[in-house]
Structure formats: structure tokens, C-alpha cells
Amino acid sequence: MDRNIGITLCLMLKLCYQDHTMSETHCPARCHCFTPTRAICSEERMLTMPRNISQVRELVVMTTGLSYLDTNTFQENPRLAKLVFLNNLLREVSVRAFDPLPGLEELEISGNSWLERLYPGTFRKQVNLTRLLLNFNRFQTVTPGIFDSLQNLETLQLKGNLISHLPGLLFQNLTSLRSLDLSQNALTRVDRELLTGLTQLETLILGYNQITGLSPDSFHNVSQMRELYLDGNKISDLPHGIFSNLTKLEVLSLRGNLITNVSHRTFPFSLKELNLNNNKLSELSFNPFTSLTALTQLYLSSNRLHELPVDLLRNLTALQVVDLSDNQLTSLPEEIFMELSDIKVVHLHNNNLSSIKPRLFEHQVLLEQLYLSQNNLQNLPLGLLDYFLSENMIRLHGNPWNCDCNIQYMYDWMGENHRYVEDLSKMLCAGPVPLRGQSLASVHRDQLVCPMQRSPQPSHCTLHTDNDTLIIKCKVDKCSPLKLKVQLYEDDGRTAEYIFKNETSQCSNSTITV
Numbered sequence: 001m002d003r004n005i006g007i008t009l010c011l012m013l014k015l016c017y018q019d020h021t022m023s024e025t026h027c028p029a030r031c032h033c034f035t036p037t038r039a040i041c042s043e044e045r046m047l048t049m050p051r052n053i054s055q056v057r058e059l060v061v062m063t064t065g066l067s068y069l070d071t072n073t074f075q076e077n078p079r080l081a082k083l084v085f086l087n088n089l090l091r092e093v094s095v096r097a098f099d100p101l102p103g104l105e106e107l108e109i110s111g112n113s114w115l116e117r118l119y120p121g122t123f124r125k126q127v128n129l130t131r132l133l134l135n136f137n138r139f140q141t142v143t144p145g146i147f148d149s150l151q152n153l154e155t156l157q158l159k160g161n162l163i164s165h166l167p168g169l170l171f172q173n174l175t176s177l178r179s180l181d182l183s184q185n186a187l188t189r190v191d192r193e194l195l196t197g198l199t200q201l202e203t204l205i206l207g208y209n210q211i212t213g214l215s216p217d218s219f220h221n222v223s224q225m226r227e228l229y230l231d232g233n234k235i236s237d238l239p240h241g242i243f244s245n246l247t248k249l250e251v252l253s254l255r256g257n258l259i260t261n262v263s264h265r266t267f268p269f270s271l272k273e274l275n276l277n278n279n280k281l282s283e284l285s286f287n288p289f290t291s292l293t294a295l296t297q298l299y300l301s302s303n304r305l306h307e308l309p310v311d312l313l314r315n316l317t318a319l320q321v322v323d324l325s326d327n328q329l330t331s332l333p334e335e336i337f338m339e340l341s342d343i344k345v346v347h348l349h350n351n352n353l354s355s356i357k358p359r360l361f362e363h364q365v366l367l368e369q370l371y372l373s374q375n376n377l378q379n380l381p382l383g384l385l386d387y388f389l390s391e392n393m394i395r396l397h398g399n400p401w402n403c404d405c406n407i408q409y410m411y412d413w414m415g416e417n418h419r420y421v422e423d424l425s426k427m428l429c430a431g432p433v434p435l436r437g438q439s440l441a442s443v444h445r446d447q448l449v450c451p452m453q454r455s456p457q458p459s460h461c462t463l464h465t466d467n468d469t470l471i472i473k474c475k476v477d478k479c480s481p482l483k484l485k486v487q488l489y490e491d492d493g494r495t496a497e498y499i500f501k502n503e504t505s506q507c508s509n510s511t512i513t514v
Contacts, residue, residue, distance in 0.1 A: 028052055037079075049073050062086040067114075069097040080104055087111035095119040098126060108133035120145045129153055135181075136160035141167075148173045157181040159205070164188065172197035183207040183229070190218045198222050207231035207253075214238070220245045227251040234258055236280075243268050254279070255299070262288045271295055277323070278302040290315050301347065302326040310335050323347040325371065334359055345369040349395065352376055358383050365389045373423075374398035378430070379407040385417075397423040400430035403443055405450040411440065 027033035028050035030043035037057040041050060046064040053059070054076050067089045074080065080101050090112040098104065102125045109115070115137040123129065129150055139161040147153070153174050163185040171177065177198050187209040195201070201222045211233040219225065223245050236258040243249060249268045255277040264286045267274060271292050281303040289295065295316050301323045310333035313319065319340050325347040334357035337343060343364045349371040358381040361367060367388050377399040385394070394417075401407060414421055418441070421427075429435040432451070435443055474484065484500040 049077075051076050053077065055079060058082040060084045060086065061088065064088050067091045069093045071096040071099070073097055074100045077101070078103075082106040084108040085110070085112070090115045093118055093122060095121045098123065101125070102128070104129055106131040108135075110135040110137065112137050114138065116140065117143065118146060119143065122146060124149045126150065127152065131155045133157045134161075139163055141165060142170060144170060147171060150174060152176050155179045158185070160184040162186060164210075166194055168193035169196055170194065175199055177201055179203040179205075181205040183209070183231075185209050187211055190214060192217045192220055195219065195221045199224065201225055203227040203229075205229045207233070209233055211235060214242055216241050218242060223247065225249055229253045230257070231275075232256040236260060238262060238266050240266070242266075246270075264288055265291060267292060269294065272318075273297040275299040276303070281305060283307075284312055285309060287311060287314065289313065292316060294318055296342075297321040299323045300327070305329060308332065308336060312336060313340060316340060317342065319343055321345040324351070326350040328352055330354060332356065332360060337361065337364055339363055341365065343367060347371045349373040349375070349398075354378070356381060356384060360384065362387050367392050369393045371395045372399070376400060378402040380410040380413075382409045385410075385413050391417075391420055393420050393422060395422045397426035397428075399427075401427060401440055402431045403429035403435045403438075403440055403448055404432060405448055407440075408445070408448050411443075411445060411448060414441070 027039065028041070030046050031039050031041040031050055031053070033039045033053070033056075036055050039053055039056045039058070040060040040062070042062045042064065044063060044065055047066060049061070049066070056077060057079050059077070059080060059082070061084065063086070065088075068091060071094050074097065078100055081103055083101070083104060083106070085108060088111070090109065091114045093109070093115070098107070104126050105128055107126070107129060110133055116139060118134070120143050123132070123146065127149060130152055132150065132153055132155070135157050136159070139158070141163060142158065144167045147156070147170065151173055154176055156174065156177060156179070159181045160183075163182070164187060166182075166187070168191060171180070171194070175197060178200055180198070180201060180203070183205045184207070187206065188211060190206065190211060192215070198221065202225060204222065204225060204227070207229045208231065211230070212235065214235060216239040219228070219242065225246050226248055228246070228249060228251070231253050232255070234257065235254065238259065240263070243252070243266070246268050247270060249270055250272045252267065252271055252273070253275040255275045257279050259276065259279040259281060261281070262276070262284070266288060269291055272294055274289075274292070274295060274297070277299045278301070281300065282305065284305065287309075289298065289312065293315055296318050298316070298319060298321070302325070305324070305327040306329060308324075308329065313322070313336060317340060320342050322343065322345070326349075329348070329351040330353065332353070337360065341363050344366055345368060346364070350373075353372070353375040354377065356377065361370075361384065365387055368390065370392060373395045375398070379402060414424070418424055424441050425439050427440045429438050429440055429443065435447060472484065486498045486500075
């Protein structure tokens with residue numbers, strides 16, 4: 001059973017059980033009558049419709065052996081307002097089957113793998129129909145004129161069929177239609193003529209077809225559209241002006257296509273959500289998003305981006321979610337998020353980032369989620385995480401952390417905010433050798449040390465203790481520019497540093513004592 005069909009059924013059952021006020025004494029065999037007006041019939045051996053449920057207004061028939069709806073099927077059910085057929089064995093529906101149901105408002109015929117067609121005139125009496133769902137059948141085409149009488153229809157779904165072509169003007173009389181779902185078919189193109197008459201259309205779903213290209217005027221007849229989904233097709237190019245007539249479009253999803261480039265002013269100014277995940281984008285130039293001042297969500301995951309222009313997000317002051325994960329980014333411009341103070345979620349995981357600029361998130365004080373996992377980061381720069389005003393969730397695992405003195409800032413931040421770090425135990429040290437493979441959370445702060453650096457000329461130092469005094473003696477070679485740096489760490493994380501230089505005026509062997 002299709003997941004959406006299953007969810008629909010569950011909601012129906014829940015609603016029926018909530019209104020359970022009627023005894024099933026007079027309910028037909030193989031049916032459940034939860035109220036005097038609602039019934040569900042489900043039995044594989046059921047070959048005909050029940051005859052004694054004349055008061056029912058909402059009827060669900062599922063998983064039966066019913067194969068044919070004829071002219072007499074609904075003669076005794078004139079009050080039906082909602083009729084649902086799910087996962088039956090329907091092979092044919094008579095052109096007059098629904099004539100006795102002029103009051104029908106919702107009709108679904110879905111999940112019938114033997115049903116290949118519906119005839120013109122099938123819905124001629126259903127002038128009050130507002131929802132028609134014809135999903136997951138075996139339609140290869142749809143007969144012209146079949147929807148002509150449905151002028152009050154608001155939702156039409158034809159997803160999950162085998163449709164490769166739809167005749168022009170098929171929907172021309174559907175002047176009230178607001179949502180059209182043609183996803184999961186085999187459509188190869190979208191003609192302007194196909195959408196003629198859909199003056200009120202707000203949502204169009206064309207995902208997971210075989211669409212290879214779009215013409216500049218494909219959507220010029222649907223100016224009221226607010227949501228357009230073209231996921232999972234084979235679109236490689238977006239013609240100039242293709243969305244220019246969609247001045248009210250708020251959601252545009254193009255994920256899972258073959259798009260290699262997007263140009264300036266491709267997208268309408270009204271967009272609030274733009275999804276370009278899983279395409280073939282290798283670069284973004286010419287400020288393709290700069291005019292989208294209403295945009296709140298931008299998804300660019302799973303492309304081939306290896307660098308980003310510093311002004312990529314300029315003017316996107318309403319932006320709240322940006323997803324750049326699963327690319328090939330090695331670095332980010334420090335100013336890329338500048339002045340974007342509304343950002344709440346940043347996805348940067350699964351890239352090749354080896355370093356991050358300290359002020360990258362200087363303006364993101366409201367950040368709630370930050371994902372930096374699965375990169376090549378060895379440490380985080382001092383102050384990077386100090387700008388956030390609210391508690392935020394951060395993901396850092398999957399990086400080759402170098403657990404030396406340079407990671408102490410991140411270590412201290414994690415100690416204070418460990419409950420907000422996801423998968424803390426998976427943050428492993430890649431070095432130095434003594435700590436390799438250990439969880440950073442299990443390492444003591446005193447172990448985060450950097451190895452002593454050798455001076456340009458070899459020197460020999462010894463350490464001695466005298467009560468509370470540590471004495472370091474270094475024997476330096478002639479004219480050595482030796483500089484001795486001493487760092488003292490306090491428990492609260494503060495550091496004191498002292499530097500001693502060999503400032504002898506003559507070149508001679510000497511000893512520095514601290």
C-alpha cells in the first residue's frame with residue numbers, strides 16, 4: 001500500500017473511531033459502521049457493493065475483490081458525499097456508474113493495478129465534486145473531455161500512473177482548481193496549452209517524471225501559482241524568463257535534476273523557499289539569488305560546489321535556513337553570511353572544509369543549529385562560537401581533530417555546552433599519536449599540549465625544581481638567537497605568557513637561567 005494512501009486511511013479510521021456512537025447491528029456483512037453516516041467495507045471475498053447502507057454519506061471500500069462498477073452499483077446510496085476506493089481489483093468503471101450520486105463532493109479511486117482508463121462522461125453528474133484522486137492506477141493517458149463538468153473541482157491528483165502524454169486543453173474547464181498533482185508518471189514535457197484555464201491554480205506537482213526540458217512559456221497561464229514542484233526529473237537548463245509570470249510563487253523545488261548553472265534573475269522575487277539540492281551545480285556566479293529578498297530557505301546540498309563567491313547571499317536579509325552540505329567546499333569567505341542576522345540553521349556537513357574564519361558567524365546571533373560534521377577540521381578558531389545569544393545545537397563529529405594546545409578553545413566551549421553537542425562521543429582525536437582514536441570528551445585538558453619546537457640552532461635545556469620554583473637551564477651555541485617562551489595555564493582557562501630572549505652583546509657561549 002502506498003504510504004500516502006495508508007496515512008489517509010489511518011486518519012479516516014481515527015475519525016470514525018472518535019465518532020463511534022452506533023451499534024453495528026444493522027451494518028452489512030464485511031463492513032464496519034462507526035456512525036449512521038460513515039462506513040468502511042474491507043473483505044477480499046467481497047465482489048459486490050453492499051445494498052443496505054442507504055443512509056451512509058462517507059464510504060470507504062478497500063482491499064476487496066470488486067472488479068467492476070456498473071450502472072446499478074450505487075442505486076441504493078444516493079446520499080453519498082464522500083466515496084473512497086483503495087487497493088481493490090477494479091478493471092472497469094461504467095460511464096454511468098456515478099450518475100446516482102449528484103451530491104458527491106469527494107471521490108478517490110486509487111491503487112487499482114488493473115484499471116487502465118476512465119471514459120468521457122464518467123463524472124458528468126458530479127458538478128459538486130471538489131476533490132478527485134486517481135492515484136496509482138494504470139492510466140497511460142487521460143481521455144479529452146473527461147473533466148469538463150468539474151467546474152467546482154479544487155484538488156485533482158493523477159500521481160503514480162503511467163501517463164506519458166496529456167492532451168492539450170485537458171484541464172481548460174477546471175477554473176476552480178487550486179492543486180494539481182501529476183507526479184510519478186512518465187511525462188516528458190510541459191506545454192503551455194496543457195495548463196490553459198487553470199486561472200486559480202496555486203500548487204502544481206510534476207515531480208519524478210521524465211521531463212528533460214521546459215519551454216520559456218510553460219507556466220505563463222498559471223499566474224496565481226504559489227508552489228511548484230519539479231523534483232526528480234531530467235531538467236538540465238532553465239530558460240530565461242521561464243518563471244517570470246509567476247509573480248506570487250513562494251515555493252520552488254527543483255531537487256534531483258541535472259541543472260549545471262543558474263543565472264541572474266532566473267527566479268521570481270516572491271520566492272520564500274528555493275530547493276536546488278542534488279543537481280550538478282559546480283559554480284555559482286553573477287549573483288543568481290541577490291534579488292530574492294523574501295527568501296527564507298535556500299537548499300544547495302549535494303551539488304559539486306568547491307568554492308562560493310563572497311556575495312552569493314548578499315541582500316538575502318530574510319534568510320533563516322541555508323543548506324550547503326554534501327559539496328566539495330574547502331573554505332568559506334568570512335563575509336559570506338555578513339548582515340544575515342535572521343539565520344537560524346546552517347548546514348555545512350560533508351564538505352572538505354579544513355579551516356573556518358573566526359568571524360564567520362559574527363552576525364548570526366540567533367543561530368539555533370550548526371552542522372560542521374564530516375569535514376577536515378583540526379580545530380576551531382578562538383571566538384568562533386561566542387557570538388550566539390541563544391542555546392544552539394551543533395554537530396562536530398567526523399572531523400580529524402588535532403588534540404593539542406590549539407584545540408583548547410573548542411574543548412572549553414564543549415565543556416560548558418556539552419548538552420548541545422550532538423554525538424559528542426564520536427568526536428575523536430586524529431592526533432597527536434598518544435591521543436589518536438580517543439574521544440575528545442574523555443581527554444583531560446592537561447593532555448592538550450603542543451610539542452616543544454626546536455630552535456634554528458640546537459640547544460640543550462634541563463629542568464630542575466627547587467621547592468615551588470621550576471628552573472630551566474639552556475646551553476646555547478655561539479651567537480644563538482634562542483627565545484624561551486613560558487606559558488602558564490590557570491584552571492579557569494586564562495593563560496599567562498612570558499618570553500625571554502638571549503640578548504648577549506658578544507658572540508660567546510652562555511647560559512640562560514629562568
